[in-house]
Amino acid sequence: MSAEKTDGLILRVTDFSETSRIVVLFTREFGKISALAKGGRRLKGPFESALDLLSNCHVVFLRKSSSGLDLLTEAQLIDRFRPQERDLTCLYAGYYVAELLQNLTEEYDPHPELYQAALEALEDFRQTDQMRRGVLRFELVMLREMGQLPDFETCAACGGELTEGRTFGFWVSQGGLVCPECQREEYSQITIHAGSAAVLRRLSGTGGESWRRLELSPQQYKELKRVTTAAISHVLGRRPKMLSYLP
Amino acid sequence: MARFQVAAQHPYGPSVGQLVDRLAALPGIGRKSAERLAQHLLGCDEAEALALAQAIQDVRHNVKHCPNCFNLTEDAECEICRDSRRDPQVVCVVEQPKDLLVIEATGVFQGQYHVLGGRISPLSGVGPDDLNIAALVRRVRKQGVREIVMGTNPTLEGDGTALYISNLLADDNVRITRLARGIASGSVLEFANREMLADAMKGRQAF
Ligand SMILES: [Zn+2]
Ligand SMILES: [Zn+2]
Secondary structure, three states: EEEEEEEEEEEEEEEOOOOOEEEEEEEEEEEEEEEOOOOOOOOOOOOOOOOHHHHHHHHEEEEEOOOOOOEEEEEEEOOOOOOOOOOOOHHHHHHHHHHHHHOOEEEEEOHHHHHHHHHHHHHHHOOHHHHHHHHHHHHHHHHOOOOOOEEEOEOOOOOOEEEOOOOEEEEEOOOEEEEEHOOOOOOOOOOOEHHHOOOOOOOOOOOOOHHOOOOOOOHHHHHHHHHHHHHHHHHOOOOOOHHHOOO | OOOOOOOOOOOOHHHHHHHHHHHHHHOOOHHHHHHHHHHHHHEEEEEEEHHHHHHHHHHHHHHHEOOOOOOOOOOOOOOOHHHOOOEEEEEEEEEOHHHHHHHHHHHHOEEEEOOOOOOOOOHHHHHHOOOOOOHHHHHHHHHHHOOEOOOOOOHHHHHHHHHHHHHHHHOOOOEEEEEOOOOOOOOHHHHHOOHHHHHHHOOOOOO
């Protein structure tokens, strides 16, 4: 067993015994890990009160060589998730981030950019007016990091350029938008305007923070959310639980 | 009995094996302790061993939830709800009966309680309808409650549950408070962490 040091976001805490807990974390350097925190239900000790859902912590853990749980030996709180105080949907958006990280990532498969995106999303959920955009951005980074980001540039059927001023379909299983000429009934349940497609390109982009200047109309949010929901549900194999709690 | 597993056959036969398995499934009891307890139950007076079995049966048959506050009780209504000295207009909301016990042990609370039976935890499949929340709202209106003290755990989900309830009661004429959090008496400021100090500063009281 070797001791590892990293930062991680707590995705799930379950009581294991009278005093111990099992903690699932999404760490910067190691991806998802599951670790036993002995004495994790006590307030005093190496964990203090750091072991709460969506808290970001400095952690030290002992990596088990065989299968089985790692052992968490220290957790020091960096930051607690503090959603907008009066807005439950901001809290539920945080739960959604935990659900996606828990269900779409593998243990010991690190994605430092996804970790960073999760922290930024939680930061966005401190304010109601940034919550929707924050959810979409996180979903898109998630899809990109999983290698499942749909193509928003060219038609998934003919490969043609998607030109402005039109309406496109979204073809989930082929992972992209389809131009008007290629649209067939079986994959035209989801349609979006060209403007929304442009927003999708910027929101899913890797080029810095320019997406933060985007302001989404309620109509745009609805269109984009249908696309990301379809894409995420396709990868997950079902609809995420938390979606029924979100706008 | 999700964690219940059938272990290797016991040398004394399947009855003892089964008892050891059942005991080992209890919280805080490992296989070694379970084995020791089973040995004790085999060796002690028969009446003593059967009294334990009877006590378990009695508890499971006789103890019910109080229809008013959902505390555990053997009577039609729990002791606290029956006590006419307790103020029915001040209700402390807690997650579990054991939380009620620890608050009650302080001896400083003179109102009644309401046990939710858990906290809202959508990721674990627990929604508002799985808890005694609708009953709380009915109670607030029927009993003319003027203050709800949120005694849910100071965790993300505990706070979320308190927020859900306070939103539900937003249009009712009821004051909603929550337990103060911060520095423990007898500790020193120097060793309190930043978060505890910040909470203590926000929740400061008149001197
Ligand atoms: Zn096409
Ligand atoms: Zn009662």
